[in-house]
Amino acid sequence: MSWLSEFVDVYDKNEKNLGITSYRIYHPKSGEESKKAYQMLPVSHIFLNCTLQIDLNADGTFAGAFVVDDPKTIVPATIESSIRSGSGSYLVPLPVDDKLQYLARDYSKWSGDEKYIESHKKYLEQFRAYLIFLKEYPDQYVYRTLQAVYRYVTENDIINDLWTGKIFGENVAKEKVAGNNLFKSTVRFNIRNPENVKRFENRRFFDAWTQYYHQVLQTDTVSGGTDEGIDYITGEENVILTSKHPKGILDNAANAKLISANDTTNFTFKGRFLTADEAVTIGYDSSQKAHAAMKWLLTKQGFKIGDRYYLAWEVNGENTADLSIVSQNPLLALAQKKFAETTEIDTNTNIAENFRKVLIDGANKDDYSLQGSVHLIELESPVNGRFGVVYYQAMSLQQYINKFASWYGKITIDDRQSFFNLKQVCYDIYGDRVDDKRMAATVSQLSHMILGSQIVPWSLLSAIYNRAIRPASFNDDKGWRRVMRTASKLFKAYYDEGEIKTMLNDSYHDRSYSFGRLLAIADVIEEGVLQGSENNEGRVTNAKRYMSSFAQRPLDTWKIIYTNLQPYLRKNKYSFKASKLIDEIFASLDAEDKHLNDPLNGKFLIGYSQQRNDWYQKKKTSNE
Structure with a gap:
């Protein structure tokens, strides 16, 4: 009953909003801005x-x-x-x-x-x-x-x-x-x-x-028409009880109830208790307040995928803040903006600690209490007339910030910070045709992981790896680059090794990481020449064309890619830098390693992404 008591608390602290119409503004990717009215009942x-x-x-x-x-x-x-x-x-x-x-x-x-x-x-x-x-x-x-x-x-x-x-x-x-x-x-x-x-x-x-x-x-x-007794939500005694609870909490399931009223039939307490009151008794006022606050919050800041609803909140005095992990929230948006403006990232930066400080600074400025509680709940309505709580977690704002900071520290692969959109990540993993059921399950899995162990499930890594190494299967290069970037972030969090840093680590000589760097150099050299030629605009580089084979047989495939790279090296003004890097990386590989041609792991994607970013960053700096 703890989560129900939290909703009662939300109601009590927001009584000034009773009946007042407010609007939630939606900003769709395409189309006009829309708004939806909501009120506290x-x-x-x-x-x-x-x-x-x-x-x-x-x-x-x-x-x-x-x-x-x-x-x-x-x-x-x-x-x-x-x-x-x-x-x-x-x-x-x-x-x-x-x-x-x-x-x-x-x-x-x-x-x-x-x-x-x-x-x-x-x-x-x-x-x-x-x-x-x-x-x-x-x-x-x-x-x-x-x-x-x-x-x-x-x-x-x-x-x-x-x-x-x-x-x-x-x-x-x-x-x-x-x-x-x-x-x-x-x-x-x-x-x-x-x-x-x-x-x-x-x-x-x-x-x-x-x-x-x-x-x-x-x-x-x-x-004798109404009972009095203990309210299991508040713990108060001699309060008016009810066994009939509100419906209409979920917009898309108007008749769905959280607490059933027909507990004397079908699957309920039978076999355990003689009457419903032996299982639980709930006060009328508490039930009304909890359901009203739940509906108010869901409309105000909830997020829906398929039949599942996501909600996160923190009661800050009289304000109820949106601290969603599924969609962008104000605190994180403020922190990321400040982080981008004030933090210079290099291989020596403790990204997690810096991000944590910025989050705490943002929380203090907005008068959040670091000891206040953040609540996250997931609701689902799989059948008509019923909905239930499938997940609930509460933690202090300090713990919440620490989890977020730790996660963003783990997934940062370059100097760009952006919100880790779980819905978009799901599209990156499974493609644009993913159904709502899988989408909801994956978003839940990711959110629980971020606020929990932060160990990325291998099933997700395997799925996105197989998409990332096949750029030819994408309709446009932009979509593939987004998937590659997401995959690199997830694998960086999975390995979470000290040698894999926020930026490129040219002292790290892991086989997969090094082969990823080699492929990135070949890609940017050929890409630079193709972009400068009108006849070749839009043509796919050999590095991308052979990426899938490269991931399975890196040494054999590299020989083909390197041979095809020679004409582009002669035309590219950065050929000396590229050739030197290729020689240095190849020299770091163990020629005696009998596994040199074995399939590459996810570090290959990290090496590729970080080498590409490093190349263009240094190119930009030299041009300036």
Whole structure:
């Protein structure tokens, strides 16, 4: 229950945000910028997609109606109405805003079904009880406003008003009722006022219903309708309990529940306990807060792949920071920017320590607490109606920073720093056609590894190695270079040897590393000549053409590549430097080694990448 208590904590520290609309901005690689609204739900409220809005005057008379552009509306709800379903749902109305079948006294006339008379009666009965409470409520503005709504629904025919208001005509209304389209229409009420404050966005109304419904539940505990006991989330005793929990937490699985309500059937606690309460008891307020905070955070900063949702957060005072490992987060972005501006990398730099200092400096500037907790959770909805927690981890921000710093220290292969995008890494490993299921599994595997052992699984290394040594299989050179760079990073983290440094180490004479350097020199020499010739632009170098064979039989293949390189050496102005490097590297290889022609390991990719980068860096410096 620890992760549920953390969500309750998020809710308590962000109560000032209740009902306030904020926007998450999306920046797609192609297309226009988009945004998505999100709000923190108050306790005892739900989101309802309202298709129509009816405006009333202060005296409860009809003032107009229209089809809404922003259907997502926060409305008060009871436990039963928030999860209603099935044949008996027509007798479980929401308190104020709801479907027309509950609100309209003339609905039965239009639908021809007498049962909706009972729907309307239940709605008025519940509404009337709420108004009795509000009559003594300190904020009489709430009472007067809702009294106007009550007066309207009791004294007027809503469908008739919608018809005369030309929202739809008589024949259209009849057809929609017959086809059940109107049956699904939902209505929200608003009272026109000089300040143009919308009733369904006003916190005064949220607080009033929450207070009233809490009183209703307390009354039920006295009569035996609601239980009291220990809340396993907070540890508090004598609190109002619930076995019915909110749904609609995941946007793409609206009916999925985290905690099931039908624990007396199918696969549940059977065989272990006699009743559900013997397994666990959860407080109503805690359940409401935890689910509301979870949905708020998921919409605010969550990340989705297939059926899996990723979320990371750190509560910093009243702020809830996004510290995702799957997608770029503000702290890491700030640190990388500063790192690029202030850190000069060479073979002697302790990259991990420098990166750690920059991260901590960024955290201190943004008032993060290094002892505060970072929480990471993964949720999955594999079947309709259910979702569960498949992974949860909590650590201090200090530990989180240390893990990140260590990882970026291990994967740095040159002087360029960029975010290690796990989704892009997955594409690099398996190709652009990877399915969502494999994508989610791989992203999870990588994130757990980075925050855990930091030992890269061989299955991932093998897959990306086989792609990296086959440049001819790519449609463009840019895509292959990205895969080669990612592969080099992963192999550097895998070997994690002192000899393999951040930049090229020309004193490291490992066989695979040295052969990688040789191939890089041959590649840049031929590439330089081809780029300077209009007739040969876009032509693949021999180094790339033979790379796959080179990885399997380096010595034999090098003889072919070196022979083909001679014409390019004569044309390239850096031929003396290249020839000298080739001689030095080849001389460092053990000619007596009987394994000299054996297949190369991942160090070959690191040597290739670092030698290419070193060549162009020195070339740039000499030109300057």
